[in-house]
Structures are given as C-alpha cells and as structure tokens.
Amino acid sequence: MIIDQVLVIPCYNEARRFRAECFAKALANVPNLGLLFVNDGSTDRTSQVLNAFVSAHPNRCLSVELPKNQGKAEAVRQGFLKAFNPLELAPGIWSTDALKFIGYWDCDLATPLSELPYFLEVFSMEPDLTLVMGARIKLLGRSITRHSYRHYLGRIFATAASMVLRLPVYDTQCGAKLFKYESGTRALFEKPFISSWIFDVEILARMSQKKAQTHLEMHRWIYELPLREWKDVDGSKVKPTDFLKAILSLFRIARAYPHTKSRGSS
Ligand SMILES: Nc1nc2c(ncn2[C@@H]2O[C@H](COP(=O)(O)OP(=O)(O)OP(=O)(O)O)[C@@H](O)[C@H]2O)c(=O)[nH]1
Ligand SMILES: [Mg+2]
Incomplete structure (x- = not known):
C-alpha cells in the first residue's frame, strides 16, 4: 500500500477534542490516505493522544512535535515541509514520488x-x-x-x-x-x-x-x-x-x- 494523499493536521491542546474513531474510519475508507499530525507545543495530553494513535496506525501516520506553540500557520507549514522532504518520510510506504495531493484539515473535524x-x-x-x-x-x-x-x-x-x-x-x-x-x-x-x-x-x-x-x-x-x-x-x-x-x-x-x-x- 502506497500513500498518495496526505493531510496535515495541526493540533494545539486537542487531547479532549481528538476523535480517534473518526480518523481511524477515514484511514479505513480511504486506503491510500496518510495523516501527518503536528503537535504545536501543546501543554495538555495531546502528545500522548497522538502518539497512541500513530502507534496504532504505524504505516499510515506520521507526527511532528514542535517544542513550543507557534500558531496554526507555522504548524501547518512545518507539516508541509516534512511531507515534501524525502528524508523525513517512511521509506517504501511514503514517498515523494507517489504523493499526488497534500492538504490541511482542522483537528476538530x-x-x-x-x-x-x-x-x-x-x-x-x-x-x-x-x-x-x-x-x-x-x-x-x-x-x-x-x-x-x-x-x-x-x-x-x-x-x-x-x-x-x-x-x-x-x-x-x-x-x-x-x-x-x-x-x-x-x-x-x-x-x-x-x-x-x-x-x-x-x-x-x-x-x-x-x-x-x-x-x-x-x-x-x-x-x-x-x-x-x-x-x-x-x-x-x-x-x-x-x-x-x-x-x-x-x-x-x-x-x-x-x-x-x-x-x-x-
Ligand atoms: N487556536 C489555535 N489552534 C491551533 C494552534 N496551532 C494549531 N492549531 C490548530 O488549528 C486548528 C483550528 O483551531 P480551532 O481552535 O478549531 O479554530 P476554530 O475557531 O474552531 O476555527 P474554525 O474551525 O475555522 O471556526 C485546530 O486543528 C487547532 O488544533 C494555535 O496556536 N492556536
Ligand atoms: Mg474549529
């Protein structure tokens, strides 16, 4: 399975709002979708919540941790830069050659x-x-x-x-x-x-x-x-x-x- 479309999901203090079941359903329904979460220096349990989700869907998800809160714009930007950097992607599954679409999508869905x-x-x-x-x-x-x-x-x-x-x-x-x-x-x-x-x-x-x-x-x-x-x-x-x-x-x-x-x- 090759990822050909990726959504960057900026997340700032989203532990309470994060709906794992909706993201999991999207991964099941769209087989070539990848999710790239950016934790924007959250001070709540967002990091743990995202890590748990990424570990449960290892081939389909990537994450970026920003050391401090930088705002949605920079969070999205960092996610895009990662998705365009072949060295940052999981070899074999995520490749810059296979990707066709990239987007951003608010974490609250x-x-x-x-x-x-x-x-x-x-x-x-x-x-x-x-x-x-x-x-x-x-x-x-x-x-x-x-x-x-x-x-x-x-x-x-x-x-x-x-x-x-x-x-x-x-x-x-x-x-x-x-x-x-x-x-x-x-x-x-x-x-x-x-x-x-x-x-x-x-x-x-x-x-x-x-x-x-x-x-x-x-x-x-x-x-x-x-x-x-x-x-x-x-x-x-x-x-x-x-x-x-x-x-x-x-x-x-x-x-x-x-x-x-x-x-x-x-
Ligand atoms: N507020 C805020 N959101 C951030 C930040 N960094 C990333 N985000 C993410 O940006 C997205 C939008 O934030 P929301 O708080 O849902 O904004 P909103 O007022 O609901 O905006 P709308 O949904 O357009 O009405 C969410 O995925 C946030 O987690 C930040 O520093 N502040
Ligand atoms: Mg919103």
Missing part, C-alpha cells in the same frame, strides 16, 4: 473527513487545478451549522479579504484545503507566514503574485467547493478579539504583497 472524496472528485474533473478549498455556504441540501455571530463576523472578514486579494473568494478561512502535491505548492510554504491565523489569505496572495507573473487566471488554479457538511465544534480557542487582530493582519498582508492582483476575477 468541523469539516468531516467524509468530505475528502468530493475534493478529490473536483481534481479529477479539473486536472489543471492547484488548490481546492472548502467553502461554508448555507445551501439547501447541505448541513452548515455555525453560530450566527461567528457567521456574520466571518462574512465581514471574508468580504474584506476578498477586497484585499482582489479575488472573488467566498471563504478564505475554512480549515479544509487540498493542494496538488507539486513543487509550486511546496514553494507556497517555503517562507514563514506573517500571520499566524489568517495565513490562508497569505497563501492566496502568494498564489496571486505567482500567477500575475505567469499571466494565468486564478480561477483556473483555485476552486471553492461548497461543503456538504460543516459544524462549529465546541472548544475553539479563537476569541472575539481575534476578529480585530485578523482585520489588522489583513492590512499587514496587503502591505506585504503589494502586487496582489487577480487576472481571473473579472
């Missing part, structure tokens, strides 16, 4: 792992895509459950992010994203992010800069997939003040990526 096949389906229909991102859109026939204050703050933020990026993006912050495993993706994660929380916006800004140089249209590279299911999971560590911090970070991103212009937004 607010986006259930049963959504993953739909991401893969989009890639199979649109092979030129680089990134498929989950989008939390309330539509008939879907189950998107979100506290209303978080929904409205999220909408304000998303609108501001879309203006800064000059891209018609609906939901930058959904914690489920899948990339094609290729050198261009690795390049997106090469440098540390300036924002520890809204690094998703920065990823789009980095893609936008690159695409502007190559005159390619963003909509050919990125696809937002309306999720079938998403729910707020209790125990989020994001506070209302983080909304203000996120808006300030947007200004910093706008300054840091001045040529962020889309050619695919019209």
Whole structure:
C-alpha cells in the first residue's frame, strides 16, 4: 500500500477534542490516505493522544512535535515541509514520488473527513487545478451549522479579504484545503507566514503574485467547493478579539504583497 494523499493536521491542546474513531474510519475508507499530525507545543495530553494513535496506525501516520506553540500557520507549514522532504518520510510506504495531493484539515473535524472524496472528485474533473478549498455556504441540501455571530463576523472578514486579494473568494478561512502535491505548492510554504491565523489569505496572495507573473487566471488554479457538511465544534480557542487582530493582519498582508492582483476575477 502506497500513500498518495496526505493531510496535515495541526493540533494545539486537542487531547479532549481528538476523535480517534473518526480518523481511524477515514484511514479505513480511504486506503491510500496518510495523516501527518503536528503537535504545536501543546501543554495538555495531546502528545500522548497522538502518539497512541500513530502507534496504532504505524504505516499510515506520521507526527511532528514542535517544542513550543507557534500558531496554526507555522504548524501547518512545518507539516508541509516534512511531507515534501524525502528524508523525513517512511521509506517504501511514503514517498515523494507517489504523493499526488497534500492538504490541511482542522483537528476538530468541523469539516468531516467524509468530505475528502468530493475534493478529490473536483481534481479529477479539473486536472489543471492547484488548490481546492472548502467553502461554508448555507445551501439547501447541505448541513452548515455555525453560530450566527461567528457567521456574520466571518462574512465581514471574508468580504474584506476578498477586497484585499482582489479575488472573488467566498471563504478564505475554512480549515479544509487540498493542494496538488507539486513543487509550486511546496514553494507556497517555503517562507514563514506573517500571520499566524489568517495565513490562508497569505497563501492566496502568494498564489496571486505567482500567477500575475505567469499571466494565468486564478480561477483556473483555485476552486471553492461548497461543503456538504460543516459544524462549529465546541472548544475553539479563537476569541472575539481575534476578529480585530485578523482585520489588522489583513492590512499587514496587503502591505506585504503589494502586487496582489487577480487576472481571473473579472
Ligand atoms: N487556536 C489555535 N489552534 C491551533 C494552534 N496551532 C494549531 N492549531 C490548530 O488549528 C486548528 C483550528 O483551531 P480551532 O481552535 O478549531 O479554530 P476554530 O475557531 O474552531 O476555527 P474554525 O474551525 O475555522 O471556526 C485546530 O486543528 C487547532 O488544533 C494555535 O496556536 N492556536
Ligand atoms: Mg474549529
């Protein structure tokens, strides 16, 4: 069995929320899926919980321990760098030659792992895509459950992010994203992010800069997939003040990526 798709799961003080049975079910349902957990300097029992899970699924899981808490952006980045480094992977089972997709997925499984096949389906229909991102859109026939204050703050933020990026993006912050495993993706994660929380916006800004140089249209590279299911999971560590911090970070991103212009937004 060869791993051809890997999900990086950033984990900060997740011992209580970690649902081993859901991750185990995903491993059983998707035979070529690998999970790469990044313990982001947790101070609870996350390390023990992850080690127990990784030991129970030795060929399917890897883990990274960050010595101190660095925030979601750096946790995800470290996971991606490991997944792109052949020396860090388990020989024979995990190989950089076999990997086709790499993503990140919030540990609380607010986006259930049963959504993953739909991401893969989009890639199979649109092979030129680089990134498929989950989008939390309330539509008939879907189950998107979100506290209303978080929904409205999220909408304000998303609108501001879309203006800064000059891209018609609906939901930058959904914690489920899948990339094609290729050198261009690795390049997106090469440098540390300036924002520890809204690094998703920065990823789009980095893609936008690159695409502007190559005159390619963003909509050919990125696809937002309306999720079938998403729910707020209790125990989020994001506070209302983080909304203000996120808006300030947007200004910093706008300054840091001045040529962020889309050619695919019209
Ligand atoms: N809050 C927080 N989360 C981190 C950190 N490092 C990694 N993470 C992980 O980032 C993911 C998202 O964190 P959550 O606390 O679920 O954030 P949330 O408010 O629920 O965000 P949404 O699910 O998008 O509403 C989880 O997998 C966390 O374990 C960190 O320093 N702080
Ligand atoms: Mg969450």
